[in-house]
Amino acid sequence: MLETVIGLEVHIELNTKTKAFCSCRNEFAAVPNSLCCPTCMGLPGALPVLNAEVVKKAVTLGLLLGCKIRRTSTFDRKNYFYPDLPKAYQITQFYSPVCFDGETVITADKERTVRIKEIHIEEDAGKLIHSETENETLIDYNRCGVPLLEIVTEPDFRTAKEVTAFLEKLRGICLFSDISDCKMQEGSLRVDVNLSVHEKGEPFGTRTEMKNLKDRKSVV
Amino acid sequence: MNEFEKTAPALTDKENEASEKNEIFDKCLASTKAHCNSGAYLYYTEKPRKTDGKSAVSGDIIGVKDNISVKDMPLTCGSKILDGYMASYDATAVKRLKEAGAVIFGKLNLDEFAMGSSGLLSAYKPVKNPFCEDRMSGGSSSGSAVAVCNGSVTAALGTDTGGSIRVPAALCGVVGFKPSYGAVSRYGLTAHASSLDTVGVLAKSVEKCAAVTDVISGKDELDGTTADIALHCLKNLKNGIAGKKVCFLKDATNCDFVSDEVRSRVLSTCSVFEKLGAEVFFDTFGEFRKCVADYYIIASAEASSCLARFDGIKYGHRENGQTVDEVYGNSRANGLGKEVKRRVLFGSLMLSEEYYEKGFINAARHRRAVIDKLNGLFSKYDLLITPTVPTVAPKTSDSARMLDIFTYPANLAGLPAISVPLKVKGLPIGLQLLGRRFADSEVLSAGEAIEKAEVNTDA
Numbered sequence: 128m129l130e131t132v133i134g135l136e137v138h139i140e141l142n143t144k145t146k147a148f149c150s151c152r153n154e155f156a157a158v159p160n161s162l163c164c165p166t167c168m169g170l171p172g173a174l175p176v177l178n179a180e181v182v183k184k185a186v187t188l189g190l191l192l193g194c195k196i197r198r199t200s201t202f203d204r205k206n207y208f209y210p211d212l213p214k215a216y217q218i219t220q221f222y223s224p225v226c227f228d229g230e231t232v233i234t235a236d237k238e239r240t241v242r243i244k245e246i247h248i249e250e251d252a253g254k255l256i257h258s259e260t261e262n263e264t265l266i267d268y269n270r271c272g273v274p275l276l277e278i279v280t281e282p283d284f285r286t287a288k289e290v291t292a293f294l295e296k297l298r299g300i301c302l303f304s305d306i307s308d309c310k311m312q313e314g315s316l317r318v319d320v321n322l323s324v325h326e327k328g329e330p331f332g333t334r335t336e337m338k339n340l341k342d343r344k345s346v347v
Numbered sequence: 348m349n350e351f352e353k354t355a356p357a358l359t360d361k362e363n364e365a366s367e368k369n370e371i372f373d374k375c376l377a378s379t380k381a382h383c384n385s386g387a388y389l390y391y392t393e394k395p396r397k398t399d400g401k402s403a404v405s406g407d408i409i410g411v412k413d414n415i416s417v418k419d420m421p422l423t424c425g426s427k428i429l430d431g432y433m434a435s436y437d438a439t440a441v442k443r444l445k446e447a448g449a450v451i452f453g454k455l456n457l458d459e460f461a462m463g464s465s466g467l468l469s470a471y472k473p474v475k476n477p478f479c480e481d482r483m484s485g486g487s488s489s490g491s492a493v494a495v496c497n498g499s500v501t502a503a504l505g506t507d508t509g510g511s512i513r514v515p516a517a518l519c520g521v522v523g524f525k526p527s528y529g530a531v532s533r534y535g536l537t538a539h540a541s542s543l544d545t546v547g548v549l550a551k552s553v554e555k556c557a558a559v560t561d562v563i564s565g566k567d568e569l570d571g572t573t574a575d576i577a578l579h580c581l582k583n584l585k586n587g588i589a590g591k592k593v594c595f596l597k598d599a600t601n602c603d604f605v606s607d608e609v610r611s612r613v614l615s616t617c618s619v620f621e622k623l624g625a626e627v628f629f630d631t632f633g634e635f636r637k638c639v640a641d642y643y644i645i646a647s648a649e650a651s652s653c654l655a656r657f658d659g660i661k662y663g664h665r666e667n668g669q670t671v672d673e674v675y676g677n678s679r680a681n682g683l684g685k686e687v688k689r690r691v692l693f694g695s696l697m698l699s700e701e702y703y704e705k706g707f708i709n710a711a712r713h714r715r716a717v718i719d720k721l722n723g724l725f726s727k728y729d730l731l732i733t734p735t736v737p738t739v740a741p742k743t744s745d746s747a748r749m750l751d752i753f754t755y756p757a758n759l760a761g762l763p764a765i766s767v768p769l770k771v772k773g774l775p776i777g778l779q780l781l782g783r784r785f786a787d788s789e790v791l792s793a794g795e796a797i798e799k800a801e802v803n804t805d806a
Contacts, residue, residue, distance in 0.1 A: 169656045170436075170662075171416065171422060171434075171537040171656075172416045172422075172533075172536050172537050173534070174569060174570050174571070175571075176571050204652055206651075206655060208655065208658065213661060214656045215652075215656045215658060216652055216655060266660075
């Protein structure tokens with residue numbers, strides 16, 4: 128009997144007043160490039176300073192998803208070149224994420240325990256706006272440095288219904304504990320789906336990754 | 348005035364009135380113009396902005412190495428890729444100097460992105476040694492050392508990642524002080540290697556270095572790596588070194604590539620230390636050569652990340668291409684100098700999957716061992732002594748390869764270190780003193796004692 132095996136990487140934008148590493152306001156749909164400073168613009172000489180609220184919200188979510196919390200957690204740089212990434216690296220957590228080894232129970236057709244591999248803090252990149260008419264692309268850096276939490280699950284889902292149930296539960300937790308407004312249409316909730324198919328009883332099949340899913344319908 | 352020396356935008360009438368006739372400034376400006384071929388200046392202002400603030404640096408004319416951000420002045424980092432870039436904010440060290448009443452005169456030339464120890468690697472123009480034009484000024488704070496030597500500035504801010512303040516200070520016969528890592532904010536310093544970079548000061552006297560250090564140091568909310576420690580450099584300046592245990596590192600002084608004249612001049616200070624009441628010892632560090640590899644691997648690896656932001660997209664020099672990758676490639680290939688590209692590529696290699704363990708991780712582990720070894724020495728002694736540089740200034744046609752060999756350990760371990768010029772008849776020779784982490788005032792007061800004793804020495 129064929130079975131789908133699904134794991135999720137969910138990004139949520141935190142609703143802190145200011146960004147993750149600078150004191151620029153964290154706001155959606157502001158005038159382009161009006162919420163920037165040397166730090167989130169990656170100007171020469173600027174340095175990041177961690178926003179404590181971000182850590183508080185990360186730990187809160189971790190505890191609500193049954194995670195263990197690292198007492199010493201570090202940040203790493205993910206280096207790559209792309210115009211929406213001003214420093215040419217993203218400050219993220221690779222080696223020691225702040226939350227790990229959690230689990231939460233969801234109910235779709237039946238109860239399922241979903242294990243949370245990790246939750247880590249990272250910063251968002253800017254937004255590229257490709258012009259329809261001119262041969263140019265504009266860059267809005269307002270979103271650079273906005274705090275994100277990335278929630279990585281183990282491949283414990285078996286149906287689309289279970290995924291939906293999990294996302295609804297996650298959204299509920301975030302709204303109730305004032306962590307994020309989880310609006311897919313505004314980009315404060317983004318879901319990457321990792322999926323494979325196998326014969327039940329056999330090893331897992333080849334994993335397919337689907338990134339930048341725009342809305343709930345695409346996810347399902 | 349040659350094409351590279353640009354003046355500040357004209358002040359308004361109101362500001363013009365406020366800028367009083369300043370004798371010290373006039374002297375500095377005259378000296379700068381007299382030495383306009385030295386290569387030290389990339390930019391200076393003829394109309395200083397009046398600043399309030401009474402302190403030990405009030406009225407001092409300060410030159411700033413051009414990898415440190417000064418609002419409304421150019422910031423080139425000695426590189427073509429930042430040609431035309433104007434800084435939009437003050438580095439914390441600069442802000443504190445302005446608030447203390449100092450005048451920021453201009454931006455000083457450097458080896459590109461602070462990579463180099465010769466003074467010859469600026470993309471704009473080489474810096475000449477004031478004592479002898481066909482010899483190296485040292486680097487990478489080449490302009491800082493030369494401007495101080497020429498009397499163009501009262502003091503200069505420099506940066507030291509592997510010896511870049513101490514080497515040019517030694518070759519140009521001025522004082523160069525590298526504070527402890529974490530003592531001075533790096534906010535506004537274009538990062539070369541974030542775990543090694545230090546903002547420091549060059550001046551003609553140890554006392555001026557102490558005064559500037561007091562002003563620029565201290566916890567900064569904008570730099571999470573700064574420590575909440577007050578150094579009290581001026582207060583402790585005249586403490587002297589009576590009763591201190593001072594240790595000459597034999598594997599530095601007796602090294603075969605140290606010239607005879609440097610070796611004998613450095614060792615002759617033993618009697619000076621004893622006369623000042625210190626106990627003199629000799630011991631071995633044993634890691635100088637290994638530190639060279641550690642430094643190049645760690646600094647290049649960090650630099651490959653820190654310099655990735657210079658891509659022509661947001662600011663500075665951009666070259667066109669058919670795709671985004673081509674824009675990146677062309678801008679960086681043509682905007683970055685040879686030495687910078689060499690180090691960025693080497694650093695990327697050290698962080699790549701195949702070399703990460705045996706390259707970067709290995710160097711990071713050995714760095715820990717170096718720190719432990721130095722801590723072991725500091726459990727027995729208060730100060731460690733070496734020549735700052737193995738020889739006098741090399742000819743510009745020679746190699747600069749071994750110039751930093753004695754300066755790397757202080758950066759790897761984050762220790763305070765000073766180069767004090769010794770009284771000589773020929774080319775300058777610098778004496779390096781290293782202290783414990785955050786014992787900056789102890790290093791400065793030892794430097795002060797040596798400086799005052801040297802005044803009375805027959806060279």
